[in-house]
Amino acid sequence: MTNQTDFHMTPDQFRYWGKKIVDWIADYHERVEQFPVLSTVKPGQIRAALPAHPPEHGEDFGQILQDVERVVLPGITHWQSPNFFAFFPANVSGPAILGELLSAGLGVQGMLWATSPACTELETHVLDWVVEMLELPDKFKSTGPGGGVIQDSASSAALCALLAARERISGFKCTRAGLTGGLVAYASSQAHSSIEKAVGIAGLGRDNLRIIDVDDKYAMRPEALADAIRRDKASGLTPCFVCATVGTTSSNAIDPLPEVGRICRDANLWLHVDGAMAGTAAVCPEYRWIHAGLEFADSYCFNPHKWMFTNFDCDCFFVADRTTLIRALTIMPEYLRNPASLSGAVTDYRDWQVPLGRRFRALKLWFVIRHYGVDGLRHHVRNHIQWASEFAQWVRSDPDFELVVPPPLNLVCFRHRAGDEFNQRLLQAINETGRVYLTHTRLSDRYTLRFCVGQTHTQRHHVERAWHLIRETASALHMNA
Amino acid sequence: MTNQTDFHMTPDQFRYWGKKIVDWIADYHERVEQFPVLSTVKPGQIRAALPAHPPEHGEDFGQILQDVERVVLPGITHWQSPNFFAFFPANVSGPAILGELLSAGLGVQGMLWATSPACTELETHVLDWVVEMLELPDKFKSTGPGGGVIQDSASSAALCALLAARERISGFKCTRAGLTGGLVAYASSQAHSSIEKAVGIAGLGRDNLRIIDVDDKYAMRPEALADAIRRDKASGLTPCFVCATVGTTSSNAIDPLPEVGRICRDANLWLHVDGAMAGTAAVCPEYRWIHAGLEFADSYCFNPHKWMFTNFDCDCFFVADRTTLIRALTIMPEYLRNPASLSGAVTDYRDWQVPLGRRFRALKLWFVIRHYGVDGLRHHVRNHIQWASEFAQWVRSDPDFELVVPPPLNLVCFRHRAGDEFNQRLLQAINETGRVYLTHTRLSDRYTLRFCVGQTHTQRHHVERAWHLIRETASALHMNA
Numbered sequence: 001m002t003n004q005t006d007f008h009m010t011p012d013q014f015r016y017w018g019k020k021i022v023d024w025i026a027d028y029h030e031r032v033e034q035f036p037v038l039s040t041v042k043p044g045q046i047r048a049a050l051p052a053h054p055p056e057h058g059e060d061f062g063q064i065l066q067d068v069e070r071v072v073l074p075g076i077t078h079w080q081s082p083n084f085f086a087f088f089p090a091n092v093s094g095p096a097i098l099g100e101l102l103s104a105g106l107g108v109q110g111m112l113w114a115t116s117p118a119c120t121e122l123e124t125h126v127l128d129w130v131v132e133m134l135e136l137p138d139k140f141k142s143t144g145p146g147g148g149v150i151q152d153s154a155s156s157a158a159l160c161a162l163l164a165a166r167e168r169i170s171g172f173k174c175t176r177a178g179l180t181g182g183l184v185a186y187a188s189s190q191a192h193s194s195i196e197k198a199v200g201i202a203g204l205g206r207d208n209l210r211i212i213d214v215d216d217k218y219a220m221r222p223e224a225l226a227d228a229i230r231r232d233k234a235s236g237l238t239p240c241f242v243c244a245t246v247g248t249t250s251s252n253a254i255d256p257l258p259e260v261g262r263i264c265r266d267a268n269l270w271l272h273v274d275g276a277m278a279g280t281a282a283v284c285p286e287y288r289w290i291h292a293g294l295e296f297a298d299s300y301c302f303n304p305h306k307w308m309f310t311n312f313d314c315d316c317f318f319v320a321d322r323t324t325l326i327r328a329l330t331i332m333p334e335y336l337r338n339p340a341s342l343s344g345a346v347t348d349y350r351d352w353q354v355p356l357g358r359r360f361r362a363l364k365l366w367f368v369i370r371h372y373g374v375d376g377l378r379h380h381v382r383n384h385i386q387w388a389s390e391f392a393q394w395v396r397s398d399p400d401f402e403l404v405v406p407p408p409l410n411l412v413c414f415r416h417r418a419g420d421e422f423n424q425r426l427l428q429a430i431n432e433t434g435r436v437y438l439t440h441t442r443l444s445d446r447y448t449l450r451f452c453v454g455q456t457h458t459q460r461h462h463v464e465r466a467w468h469l470i471r472e473t474a475s476a477l478h479m480n481a
Numbered sequence: 482m483t484n485q486t487d488f489h490m491t492p493d494q495f496r497y498w499g500k501k502i503v504d505w506i507a508d509y510h511e512r513v514e515q516f517p518v519l520s521t522v523k524p525g526q527i528r529a530a531l532p533a534h535p536p537e538h539g540e541d542f543g544q545i546l547q548d549v550e551r552v553v554l555p556g557i558t559h560w561q562s563p564n565f566f567a568f569f570p571a572n573v574s575g576p577a578i579l580g581e582l583l584s585a586g587l588g589v590q591g592m593l594w595a596t597s598p599a600c601t602e603l604e605t606h607v608l609d610w611v612v613e614m615l616e617l618p619d620k621f622k623s624t625g626p627g628g629g630v631i632q633d634s635a636s637s638a639a640l641c642a643l644l645a646a647r648e649r650i651s652g653f654k655c656t657r658a659g660l661t662g663g664l665v666a667y668a669s670s671q672a673h674s675s676i677e678k679a680v681g682i683a684g685l686g687r688d689n690l691r692i693i694d695v696d697d698k699y700a701m702r703p704e705a706l707a708d709a710i711r712r713d714k715a716s717g718l719t720p721c722f723v724c725a726t727v728g729t730t731s732s733n734a735i736d737p738l739p740e741v742g743r744i745c746r747d748a749n750l751w752l753h754v755d756g757a758m759a760g761t762a763a764v765c766p767e768y769r770w771i772h773a774g775l776e777f778a779d780s781y782c783f784n785p786h787k788w789m790f791t792n793f794d795c796d797c798f799f800v801a802d803r804t805t806l807i808r809a810l811t812i813m814p815e816y817l818r819n820p821a822s823l824s825g826a827v828t829d830y831r832d833w834q835v836p837l838g839r840r841f842r843a844l845k846l847w848f849v850i851r852h853y854g855v856d857g858l859r860h861h862v863r864n865h866i867q868w869a870s871e872f873a874q875w876v877r878s879d880p881d882f883e884l885v886v887p888p889p890l891n892l893v894c895f896r897h898r899a900g901d902e903f904n905q906r907l908l909q910a911i912n913e914t915g916r917v918y919l920t921h922t923r924l925s926d927r928y929t930l931r932f933c934v935g936q937t938h939t940q941r942h943h944v945e946r947a948w949h950l951i952r953e954t955a956s957a958l959h960m961n962a
Binding site: 096100113 | 487488489490491492494495496498499500502503504505506507509510511519520522524525526527528531534535536537538539540542544545549552553554555556557558559560561568571572573574575576577578579581582583584585586587588589590594595596597598599600602603605606610611613614633634636637640644647655656657658659660661662664673674675677678681682683684685686687688689730731786792793794809810812813814815816817818819820821824826827835836837838840844847848850851852853854855856857860861909920921922923931937938
């Protein structure tokens with residue numbers, strides 16, 4: 001390296017502050033339970049602590065880190081607390097954090113194979129590993145006409161799936177000529193909000209997403225799907241895309257893929273399966289039933305950044321036919337032409353996603369799989385599901401509470417029997433203790449508490465303490481009522 | 482922290498390996514000039530060095546890092562080499578790498594204000610700083626009806642701008658009812674390929690992107706734009722969106738924003754300005770002319786991850802009216818409802834982007850601005866432009882070479898006088914030396930070499946050596962011809 005003065009951080013400074021931050025992170029994870037899980041700052045409080053104008057001159061890095069502690073930390077909601085049971089987890093782990101660090105240090109762009117072959121090939125390779133780890137259909141492997149790619153999120157995966165579906169239904173027409181109405185998409189009332197968002201973005205129009213009814217376990221009713229498709233066809237519309245969910249956000253419901261799949265096959269609709277959180281469970285052979293029927297799917301995604309100890313962003317997105325996806329998204333300006341791409345012997349992932357640029361995200365997933373091994377991942381998934389199941393049992397045994405649905409995996413939906421308004425106050429009171437963080441949903445139009453076990457460092461005693469806290473908080477609220 | 486056994490990396494292991502990787506990165510940046518800039522591996526070579534199946538049992542982390550050195554490193558194209566002059570830079574820096582590390586360690590989700598208020602507020606605040614640093618129009622500040630957000634890339638920013646434009650032209654119709662044809666978008670023949678991609682994704686259809694002619698400096702001809710809009714209106718079509726570029730990818734051309742802006746204002750078209758690489762130059766008062774006319778823009782983006790020492794991904798995207806953008810992208814399922822969002826007092830950035838989840842990307846930009854200070858950033862921008870200008874002077878003085886256009890900033894477009902085929906062979910020969918990496922484009926349908934100065938550690942002598950290498954390689958090729 002050359003001249004290191006001139007405002008740059010010197011290598012020695014980088015080593016010094018880098019190690020300080022490594023220690024800070026290790027310390028943070030060790031003291032994370034000291035903080036209220038849900039940040040207690042008020043709107044505007046963080047900004048008020050920051051200077052109004054950017055600094056004209058560079059500042060000491062130690063000062064910056066002090067501000068992380070003083071200004072930023074109080075504004076953190078601690079997703080990495082073992083007492084975080086809200087939403088779905090976004091769990092991280094040592095090897096994944098180090099994968100992100102290494103990726104940041106290398107600073108490569110993986111838009112083309114040539115711009116860092118390792119970035120592309122490691123990604124393709126690890127995604128083939130993932131197909132084996134979850135025992136997904138072979139058609140999602142890169143060795144046939146399909147393949148996998150890392151997207152930032154299941155939202156982006158759903159959008160890409162929809163764009164490919166749009167492309168297939170009308171040949172090259174949609175992407176080239178534009179939409180002229182009439183395309184219809186389908187998802188259950190419990191599908192993730194990103195499906196509605198994707199349908200809007202892709203120009204089909206949110207009103208052309210048919211919301212399919214669910215059964216008493218909140219899983220899509222296949223006959224309702226078939227009816228809706230029939231009605232739309234009879235009206236001269238063009239059914240195009242179905243999203244089925246393995247593990248809905250509200251209650252972890254699992255849509256019946258075999259029945260939905262057969263309907264899609266018969267009607268020639270693109271079937272996308274969203275297993276964002278629950279998909280990880282399939283590392284364990286005993287939970288692979290969640291993917292039964294996946295052989296009908298044209299595309300599938302799940303997020304190692306939710307339940308597989310891999311830092312956000314890491315969504316694994318698989319397609320059975322990569323050609324259609326690429327046709328929907330390809331661009332080839334002169335300035336990106338290069339011998340490797342023109343040879344046809346390589347994958348250029350820029351054509352598998354919305355953005356052009358891409359980080360080296362495969363590193364963190366590779367680190368996680370190699371550090372834990374498949375058996376290490378299984379161990380934790382089994383624990384989480386076991387503890388969720390115990391929690392559900394405690395709910396069942398308590399006369400004041402009820403279980404809303406039997407938990408299929410690691411998410412428990414439950415409520416106090418005292419009604420919506422009470423549950424709403426209960427949730428607020430629980431979160432205000434700062435000792436845990438839970439979120440809610442509505443199921444059958446009733447306010448429902450969600451308790452999701454999946455944070456990296458959650459242990460059985462965290463789950464047990466959370467349950468005691470919930471009961472005690474409910475009792476106290478009742479007494480005051 | 483609790484039980485650290487059970488397959489997790491222990492805090493001690495994390496500290497140990499984290500510090501090893503910090504040192505590895507510092508060493509890497511110190512030895513990066515030893516490697517061929519453009520990776521020399523063959524397609525499939527990386528994959529062939531990896532085990533066919535995922536490991537059943539966890540592996541030693543030291544072994545994993547050895548594989549980084551043995552398997553990954555040969556497959557890296559070294560974007561952080563001071564001899565990288567290809568494409569546009571994706572430069573990184575010490576403070577930015579450490580910002581990424583800290584973000585990975587905190588592992589928060591910034592989808593809602595409540596899910597980590599600091600993640601949202603620091604982002605809003607730093608983007609207001611950026612408006613001041615580049616002296617952008619005040620309307621892009623969060624204090625009025627506009628505001629800024631970090632997107633992963635200029636591609637995604639362009640897509641979001643187009644979705645907002647689509648939304649505005651037809652009220653809430655497009656997103657809700659879907660497209661029914663007739664919308665038209667405009668960009669010059671030199672606009673980035675992501676504009677065509679966005680027009681396809683958003684359902685307008687790539688054929689409905691009008692490619693506007695350019696002048697002899699490759700800047701958009703405003704009268705050609707006005708003509709195209711007039712023709713489309715006369716045909717009963719609905720002009721909707723114009724993308725103007727400040728610093729095109731091929732030649733850094735700067736579209737005439739004042740003229741283009743007035744046309745857009747008069748025709749009520751959404752004007753998006755893409756300053757992905759060149760925008761950073763505006764930290765220097767003497768280069769702020771590149772943004773003259775930006776007051777007409779509805780949206781603007783530039784990428785600190787290109788030329789402002791901030792790791793990819795970091796695109797700063799600004800809108801003058803955030804309401805339209807949010808309307809195009811908003812979702813509010815029950816499971817995301819929370820008191821802060823319902824109060825209306827906070828920003829939820831999930832509604833400013835395609836994905837739902839988001840990393841804490843403001844940290845790295847904050848670190849960079851505070852570490853360098855505005856004057857530190859100016860220092861480097863001035864150097865890069867100065868060295869590009871010297872390089873252009875050397876080209877001008879050499880009878881064998883010609884400058885294709887005078888370089889407006891840090892990108893030099895030039896060619897050997899021996900014709901397209903020779904230039905193509907020359908580029909290949911230069912890159913095969915491994916000592917530099919350049920890429921090409923076509924301008925006026927002639928093969929053109931691009932030389933972009935912007936890597937963090939590029940010094941004048943790197944530029945000088947590159948020029949000597951180019952000349953020597955050309956001479957050698959000539960002799961052999």
